[in-house]
Amino acid sequence: MINESGLYIVVLLYLKLFSMFLQLFAYDTVNKNLSAKPGEQSKLPVPASLIAGACAGVSSTICTYPLELLKTRLTIQRGVYNGLLDAFVKIIKEEGPAELYRGLTPSLIGVIPYSATNYFAYDTLRKAYQKIFKQEKIGNIETLLIGSAAGAISSTATFPLEVARKQMQVGALSGRQVYRDVLHALVSILEKEGIQGLYRGLGPSCMKLVPAAGISFMCYEACKKILIDNDEKE
Template sequence: MILIRKSMAFESQSLKKEKKYSGVFEDVYSMAILPKELELEKESHPKFELRFQLPDLIQPIREFSRTREVREFLSGALAGAMTKAVLAPLETIRTRMVVGVGSRHISGSFLEVIEKQGWQGLWAGNAVNMIRIIPTQAIEFATFECVKRAMTSTQEKWKQAESHKVQIGPVSLNLSISWISPVAVAGAAAGVVSTLVCHPLEVLKDRLTVSPEAYPSLSIAISKIYKEGGIGACYSGLSPTLIGMLPYSTCYYFMYEKMKKSYCQAKNKESLNRPEMLLVGALAGFTASTISFPLEVARKRLMVGALQGKCPPHMAAALSEVIREEGLLGLYRGWGASCLKVMPSSGITWMFYEAWKDILLVQRNSL
């Protein structure tokens, strides 16, 4: 018995030693003995890992937001939003008088809106007007500043170059672009670009303002306009708008910059204060609106003519229709209401724009 127990103990010890070099597969009676070198090689085999690293976009976005162009864009958006929130009632009255809806007098039109729709009617279409004015003013001011700087830089480079001459026999012609006003070119470009981008919102705003019964909400207005004429209906009146925008926008920006510069030179000042910006901006808007107002009347007739079942085919037809029905004075119908809206609007817009631009650009330089 002693010998048997010793042999069994010996066998158990030998089995423990073999486990150091073996791998066990569940069944203790079936063991595969592997060399130690193969086990070490198996454990040291590297694992395959697949890693993805997303690009760091925070820094480029931060740098982009600090650029001058972006801050001018934001200044225009904020200025437009704040101005329209205050002056929405005047915009409603002006639109109704221009297109010939309701009373021909400012006070009468004002009372009509309140009687039919309440005080809220004075802000009819203001939601889409806010949606319209924020991108419109942002694009307009940003385009104006960018084109003005580019045009000024081009003129300076053109002056430094001496090769812009044409020799025709004994006659030498010096090709100069110094006579072109960078402000006028930038103003025209600002009006055209903002109009092309935001014209459908202008159509929606006018439909909601003039006929709230037919277009009670923004979604219904979009659906009806699209069913009536598709995408083209969203750009109804685009041609007269662009034609009317050129003189208005050019004069508007040119007059503001010219009066601002002249006033600062006369008073020996570097910049205007806020009340002076308000006054100069109002005068610039008054001048531009007076010059281009007949085209504004034709534009409004084309944009909302479909509501009355008689839409002139083009701007010349709209102008002749107004003259035939109301005489030459009909071209300035609603001019008083327009001035009441345009003058404070342009003045407040310039004041807010210059204020926001100073804040954002000063903040940019301090960072």
């Protein structure tokens, strides 16, 4: 029998894996449908991978948000709930199903630019590698490095938004409105602390996100190769 703490760990692992594969599936599906066919010119004003990346982040966040909320409640409100299932039942009964999606909009605002930039950077770097080295197929190690580079680019490009969001959250928790909106937060931080203020904490963030991005893309490409090979054999 698995205890409550063991169940909690299993749910967290499931959440991470499900989120990763859902993102990659959504990205691949949308990107294929929006990308122009060989010899045709794209009718989209922006690259297809940028839109597909944003869709991937949105679909993953919407599907996994209730579990993220339960995880947050269990972490912050210790002693209120007896476990994951108890938290889920109590929230549904006492606060209604809509409570499972409280705070979804700010999360979407945060994930869309990162996810869009991440997948766009990966697609661009992958195509550049194929063009430079004239290789259609890319190995696992190369995919890991390309994915990690894409993670570094997207983390760096969108980190100021993350800093602004956290600063706004801190102000809300302390009961005072420090910033009116994200733009006001960005301008204020820039005026007070300079450009370095917008990138404070970037290093630790990259240490977590960069390897995760590389591993995610490597696993995805490896699984896709296996499925394609199986289809061809059949």
